[in-house]
Amino acid sequence: AQKVTQAQTEISVVEKEDVTLDCVYETRDTTYYLFWYKQPPSGELVFLIRRNSFDEQNEISGRYSWNFQKSTSSFNFTITASQVVDSAVYFCALSERSSASKIIFGSGTRLSIRP
Amino acid sequence: DGGITQSPKYLFRKEGQNVTLSCEQNLNHDAMYWYRQDPGQGLRLIYYSQIVNDFQKGDIAEGYSVSREKKESFPLTVTSAQKNPTAFYLCASSIPTGNTGELFFGEGSRLTVL
Numbered sequence: 368a369q370k371v372t373q374a375q376t377e378i379s380v381v382e383k384e385d386v387t388l389d390c391v392y393e394t395r396d397t398t399y400y401l402f403w404y405k406q407p408p409s410g411e412l413v414f415l416i417r418r419n420s421f422d423e424q425n426e427i428s429g430r431y432s433w434n435f436q437k438s439t440s441s442f443n444f445t446i447t448a449s450q451v452v453d454s455a456v457y458f459c460a461l462s463e464r465s466s467a468s469k470i471i472f473g474s475g476t477r478l479s480i481r482p
Numbered sequence: 483d484g485g486i487t488q489s490p491k492y493l494f495r496k497e498g499q500n501v502t503l504s505c506e507q508n509l510n511h512d513a514m515y516w517y518r519q520d521p522g523q524g525l526r527l528i529y530y531s532q533i534v535n536d537f538q539k540g541d542i543a544e545g546y547s548v549s550r551e552k553k554e555s556f557p558l559t560v561t562s563a564q565k566n567p568t569a570f571y572l573c574a575s576s577i578p579t580g581n582t583g584e585l586f587f588g589e590g591s592r593l594t595v596l
Contacts, residue, residue: 376522402584412525412572414584458524469540470515470585474524 369394371461371473379479380449388444388476390459396420398464401435401442406456406475418442446478454480484509488573488588495560495567495595503558503591505573512577514556515585518542519570528571531556560593568595 370393380386392401403415416426418435426433430447446453456477462470486507495501507514513532517525517540527540531550545564550556556575560567570592574585 373524404585410570410572410590412574412585412587414586417584469527469530469538471527471541472517472525474522 369396369399369461369463369466369469369471371459371471373459373473373476375476376474377477377479379481381481382451383448385445385447386449386478388446388457388459388478390442390444390473392440392442392459392461394440394461394463396463396465400462400464402460402462402470403433403442403444404458404460404472406458408455412458415444449480451480451482454478486573486575486586486588488571488591491589491591493591493593495593497595498562500562501560501567501593503560503571503573503593505556505558505588506554507556507573507575507586508554509575509586510553511575511586512553513575514550515574515576516540516546516548516556516558517572517574519572519590525572528558567593569593 372391399420401418404412406412423435432445434443456475458475459473460470489504515530516528519525526542528546529537529548531537534553537548537550547559570590572590573588576585
């Protein structure tokens with residue numbers, strides 16, 4: 368069965384600090400996809416990144432970076448030089464190829480950036 | 483503009499009443515989803531549909547029903563059998579082979595049972 372765990376319920380940092388959001392997943396499939404979404408106060412989730420299980424290269428997009436490690440079943444998300452606009456709830460998600468279209472989310476991490 | 487429209491944004495219901503949440507998309511996506519969000523529990527999958535006239539139960543389908551008569555529409559009915567329906571409901575869609583694609587979300591519908 369697929370499962371996503373985000374152990375950090377809430378994180379609060381001061382602006383300009385770096386912050387890492389953890390995501391640990393469980394799956395029996397060898398082919399799967401991992402995602403990160405951002406939910407700002409407006410409520411609508413915004414897609415950030417997708418990774419397939421065969422691509423373990425780290426990804427960097429501006430101040431955002433993602434570290435995918437199959438050996439530890441983790442897909443962590445780091446924000447460098449955080450800004451107040453980064454305040455949101457962040458969700459990690461998993462989709463197994465065998466489950467066809469079923470995407471499961473973690474419980475989310477609420478990130479607060481203090482000015 | 484292309485996107486997903488959910489209505490109503492806020493809804494109040496008395497116990498024992500059924501209520502239907504609307505979800506319409508003009509993205510030409512085959513797959514559509516309904517998620518429920520409760521504080522501290524993240525998003526939980528209620529139902530999803532990969533094509534018209536077909537849908538599958540998610541992890542918490544009890545007390546809910548859906549239909550998929552048109553590609554653009556995937557309404558969710560919260561029935562009186564749902565014991566704790568107060569929640570934030572999110573509809574989403576994705577391209578075919580949805581497990582490889584990103585989800586596009588609506589702005590959500592907040593249901594409160596009085």
